[in-house]
Amino acid sequence: MEDLTVSDMGERALLRRLRKTFPRLSLAGDDAAELPAELRRPVVTTDSFLEGSHFFLWWTSPRMLGRRLVEATLSDVAAMGAEPRWSLVSLILPSQTRVGWLEDLYRGFQHRSEPVLAGGETVSGDRLGVTLTVIAEGEGENENPLLRRSGLSEGDRLWVTGRVGRALGAPGLIESAGGLFGDELSPRYEALTSVELEQVRAFLRPRAHLREGKLLRHMGIRCAIDVSDGVLSEAEHLAVESGIDTWVDLDLVPFFDSVRPRPLEAAGAGEDFVLVFGAPAELDLAGEGFTMIGHASEGSGKLHVTRGGREIRVTDPGYEHLGRQSGATGASWS
Numbered sequence: 001m002e003d004l005t006v007s008d009m010g011e012r013a014l015l016r017r018l019r020k021t022f023p024r025l026s027l028a029g030d031d032a033a034e035l036p037a038e039l040r041r042p043v044v045t046t047d048s049f050l051e052g053s054h055f056f057l058w059w060t061s062p063r064m065l066g067r068r069l070v071e072a073t074l075s076d077v078a079a080m081g082a083e084p085r086w087s088l089v090s091l092i093l094p095s096q097t098r099v100g101w102l103e104d105l106y107r108g109f110q111h112r113s114e115p116v117l118a119g120g121e122t123v124s125g126d127r128l129g130v131t132l133t134v135i136a137e138g139e140g141e142n143e144n145p146l147l148r149r150s151g152l153s154e155g156d157r158l159w160v161t162g163r164v165g166r167a168l169g170a171p172g173l174i175e176s177a178g179g180l181f182g183d184e185l186s187p188r189y190e191a192l193t194s195v196e197l198e199q200v201r202a203f204l205r206p207r208a209h210l211r212e213g214k215l216l217r218h219m220g221i222r223c224a225i226d227v228s229d230g231v232l233s234e235a236e237h238l239a240v241e242s243g244i245d246t247w248v249d250l251d252l253v254p255f256f257d258s259v260r261p262r263p264l265e266a267a268g269a270g271e272d273f274v275l276v277f278g279a280p281a282e283l284d285l286a287g288e289g290f291t292m293i294g295h296a297s298e299g300s301g302k303l304h305v306t307r308g309g310r311e312i313r314v315t316d317p318g319y320e321h322l323g324r325q326s327g328a329t330g331a332s333w334s
Contacts, residue, residue, distance in 0.1 A: 006102065007095035011122060014099065022106055022117070033118035035086055041138035043146065045076040051128040056171065060180050060204050062101050066108020067205070072228070073132040074115075074208035075273040079226040081147040081217030082136035084112075084210070089120040092129035144217050151222030152242035152278040158294040159285055161212045162274035163202075164231050165259035165266030170203040180204060195258040202256065206273040215288070216277055224277035230268035232317035234276045235294065236303035242278075245299025250307040254291045263307065268317055 006014055049055055049069050059065070070087075077084050089109060093102070109117055115134050138146055145151075173196050174180060178188030185201045192200070209226075216224060223242065225234045232248060239246040250263045259266035278296055279285060286292070305312045 004099045005095065006093050006097045006099060007124075009099055014102075014122070017099070018103070018106060021103055022110065033086070033088070035118065035135065039085060039135070039137055043077065043080050043082040043136040043138040044133065045073065045136075046131060046133040047073040047076070048129065048131040057128070058179050059171075059174055060185065061182075062104040063108040063111075064185070064204060066105040067111045068108075069130055069132060070109055070112065071206045071208045072271070072273055073134050074112075074210060075206075075226040075228065077134055077136045078208045078210045078213035079147060079224050079275055080136070080138065081144075081213045081224070082138045083214070084115040084134050084136045086118045086135040087115040088118060088133040088135075090131040090133075091120070091122045092125035092127070093122060094126060094128060095124055097128070144220060145222060147213060147217055147224040147277070148222065149225050149238055149241035150243075151224075152238050152244060152246070152296050153222075153280075154244055154296055154298050155281050156223070156278035156296045157281050157283075157292050158235060158238075158246060158248065158276060158278055158296065159290045159292050160227070160231060160254065160274055160276050161209050161290050162272070163254045163256050164227060164272040164274060165255045165263075165269055166199050166203040166206070167271040168259045168262065168266045168269040170200050173200045174204075193258070195256070199256045199258040203271065206271070208273055209275050212275055212288075212290075216275070216279075219283075221277055221279055224275050227272040227274050227276055228270055230270045230317060231272070231276060231293070232267045232303060232305060232314060233270070236317050238276065238278065239296075239299070239303050240301040242296070243301050245297050245302045245304060246294060247297060247304045247306065248294040250305060250312075252291065252293045254293075264305075264312070264314070267305075 051057060055065060074084055173192060176191045180187050180200065185204060187197065213224060223238060225237055227234050231253060235246045235248050250267060253263065253267060255263060255266050303314065303317060305314050
């Protein structure tokens with residue numbers, strides 16, 4: 001990777017080089033990107049990631065970092081059952097960022113054929129920050145309503161589309177392994193068990209459940225949310241937005257094996273980017289690879305958590321960006 005930095009090159013020369021290296025950036029030559037008029041019922045989402053808060057540069061390669069950030073943003077699109085079409089990226093770059101490193105970051109941004117990266121903005125700053133905006137098609141060939149947090153009904157069963165808990169203790173595990181590198185995400189040091197290595201690889205290489213979200217929408221499911229702040233926090237969001245109560249049984253939640261001894265913390269760790277959704281009780285979706293974790297009942301928008309047949313009083317259901325910073329560690333038997 002070359003030693004030329006972004007400050008050596010300057011903004012205009014850097015953008016010319018990026019457009020030459022990545023032909024799909026051809027839309028980025030004007031002040032704004034012009035998108036096709038046939039885009040129907042656009043769905044827009046944006047996510048921001050700041051070095052030291054959401055990621056650390058020593059975790060893995062820039063390409064894997066770019067891929068991870070894209071998947072995290074696309075997870076919001078998946079939760080609506082929409083189809084991603086276009087994206088915009090805004091970067092805050094320290095002046096000593098290497099150009100070759102930045103190009104690998106862009107390769108990570110474009111690891112999927114869609115969304116197409118149509119432009120963005122680049123500014124200088126003290127630490128790396130990335131904001132991704134994705135524009136998706138909400139209608140397309142699907143006439144069913146978009147998935148909504150407010151679509152949960154009394155009697156619905158709560159399901160999750162994949163395993164959760166990958167973020168619990170992941171930075172510490174990665175540090176003990178000396179970072180994970182290459183396409184296989186190999187650790188520098190053999191300090192992790194096989195189940196710990198499985199967890200951190202899943203943490204570094206999440207997959208937005210776009211296929212699952214579109215499948216749910218085609219099936220007539222009305223309610224879903226992506227697990228970015230913890231499965232308990234998201235179940236609480238569904239309760240609040242739908243105006244009914246949700247119940248999550250920790251004994252049913254499909255945790256990664258490495259975090260299974262700490263279910264309450266794992267359920268509040270966040271950054272799983274799977275979907276939690278509600279479905280009518282008569283639907284059995286286990287054959288799709290989904291796991292039932294609870295149900296919805298009459299109520300006023302509260303979350304209930306059980307374990308071993310007893311209800312747990314949870315005081316901190318998940319990650320809070322502007323407030324509490326821990327997982328669901330506060331609980332007591334009721």
